[in-house]
Amino acid sequence: xxxxxxxxxxxxxxxxxxxxxxxxxxxKSLGHDVIYFAMQDEKNYQCDQEKYFVSNSNMNGGxxxxxxxxxxxxxxxEAYKKMKALCKEEKPDLxxxxxxxxxxxxxxxxxxxxxxxxxxxxxxxxxxxTICPSYTMLDGNGxxxxxxxxxxxSNCFKNKCIHGxxxxxxxxxxxxxxxxxxxxxxxxxxxIAPSKFYQQKxxxxxxxxxxxxxxxxxxxxxxSFKKSDSIKDYVLYFGRLxxxxxxxxxxxxxxxxxxHLIILGTGPIEEELKIYIKKENIENQVEMLGFKSGNExxxxxxxxxxxxxxxxxxxxxxxxxxxxxxxGKPLIVSNLGGLPELVEIKKNGFMFNAGxxxxxxxxxxxxxxxxxxxxxxxxxxxxxKAKTLxxxxxxxxxxxxxxxx
Numbered sequence: 001x002x003x004x005x006x007x008x009x010x011x012x013x014x015x016x017x018x019x020x021x022x023x024x025x026x027x028k029s030l031g032h033d034v035i036y037f038a039m040q041d042e043k044n045y046q047c048d049q050e051k052y053f054v055s056n057s058n059m060n061g062g063x064x065x066x067x068x069x070x071x072x073x074x075x076x077x078e079a080y081k082k083m084k085a086l087c088k089e090e091k092p093d094l095x096x097x098x099x100x101x102x103x104x105x106x107x108x109x110x111x112x113x114x115x116x117x118x119x120x121x122x123x124x125x126x127x128x129x130t131i132c133p134s135y136t137m138l139d140g141n142g143x144x145x146x147x148x149x150x151x152x153x154s155n156c157f158k159n160k161c162i163h164g165x166x167x168x169x170x171x172x173x174x175x176x177x178x179x180x181x182x183x184x185x186x187x188x189x190x191x192i193a194p195s196k197f198y199q200q201k202x203x204x205x206x207x208x209x210x211x212x213x214x215x216x217x218x219x220x221x222x223x224s225f226k227k228s229d230s231i232k233d234y235v236l237y238f239g240r241l242x243x244x245x246x247x248x249x250x251x252x253x254x255x256x257x258x259x260h261l262i263i264l265g266t267g268p269i270e271e272e273l274k275i276y277i278k279k280e281n282i283e284n285q286v287e288m289l290g291f292k293s294g295n296e297x298x299x300x301x302x303x304x305x306x307x308x309x310x311x312x313x314x315x316x317x318x319x320x321x322x323x324x325x326x327x328g329k330p331l332i333v334s335n336l337g338g339l340p341e342l343v344e345i346k347k348n349g350f351m352f353n354a355g356x357x358x359x360x361x362x363x364x365x366x367x368x369x370x371x372x373x374x375x376x377x378x379x380x381x382x383x384x385k386a387k388t389l390x391x392x393x394x395x396x397x398x399x400x401x402x403x404x405x
Contacts, residue, residue, distance in 0.1 A: 092116070126316065236308070
């Protein structure tokens with residue numbers, strides 16, 4: 001089959017792009033032809049379809065980039081025309097959408113259906129943007145909010161849910177209303193949610209008449225599944241440093257029980273965290289080492305005592321947890337979103353109440369109280385669970401089976 005993968009970013013940026021390139025790599029290894037549609041960017045990896053990529057638009061970019069987004073946030077004529085041209089030239093048998101809102105827009109759905117009416121469109125639900133204009137289900141104060149779930153998107157503007165900005169909140173509200181008005185979500189043939197939690201939330205919202213199924217995201221076929229012979233005595237967090245990620249809660253928990261914490265990543269609250277660490281005089285206990293990737297990141301993961309995901313929002317099925325499990329790491333996760341699905345209590349980790357410092361500190365103690373044999377059993381369970389849940393070839397087989405129904 002010739003399969004078109006669509007994502008606004010054509011370079012490794014986050015979990016959605018990890019999925020995008022992992023899927024491409026697996027499809028190719030199974031003999032499928034993979035082509036791409038994305039947004040222009042100097043960081044993009046080279047591919048033969050670059051001439052079809054849409055102009056860069058970004059509210060964090062220059063004036064031209066900002067104007068491009070504001071003017072075409074709900075419907076990009078450029079994306080429509082370029083997708084139409086790509087479909088006429090390449091004639092893909094299947095289209096898989098990832099992140100498309102705002103920069104690429106749903107205009108491409110019309111283009112695909114006009115040129116190739118029998119070609120099915122699958123949409124991977126990396127976030128909850130179809131039922132929440134801010135995609136995070138957090139209001140302007142950073143609290144979990146479900147006011148827009150059943151289609152009253154005006155709440156996003158009223159509560160300034162997008163970075164506290166009236167402009168961005170208005171634009172996102174407008175985009176959501178236009179998509180609903182044009183019925184684009186019903187033109188997609190199949191939705192795939194990477195967590196059962198997301199599947200249930202999306203089904204409850206009734207945002208589409210199309211089926212929504214659950215398939216856990218795959219890990220790369222090159223992913224090794226093995227535990228380390230050299231476990232060090234530190235707690236590890238790796239990922240984005242943002243308020244909703246709950247990193248401050250984790251820092252307070254390790255401060256309370258005197259554990260050593262290593263934090264890998266960057267983000268908007270990085271300086272705030274550094275100030276807190278300095279103020280509390282815990283620089284020797286908490287290390288912030290910045291962004292790490294590749295073998296360096298793998299080494300930190302494999303040698304960690306435990307990996308913690310303290311999220312205070314509806315996390316999906318994050319690659320950080322998946323990669324940690326592949327290395328046999330016990331997990332401690334908050335009780336929100338899709339995270340609880342990755343942990344079986346007392347088998348490969350523990351769960352705590354999101355934002356509860358004492359509860360998290362207690363769960364950390366439970367990991368450190370495990371004897372050598374118990375800890376080894378946690379490692380083995382994590383690895384076996386990862387092998388079962390995140391097998392890339394099985395993922396593609398199941399995806400294509402669902403598409404053929």
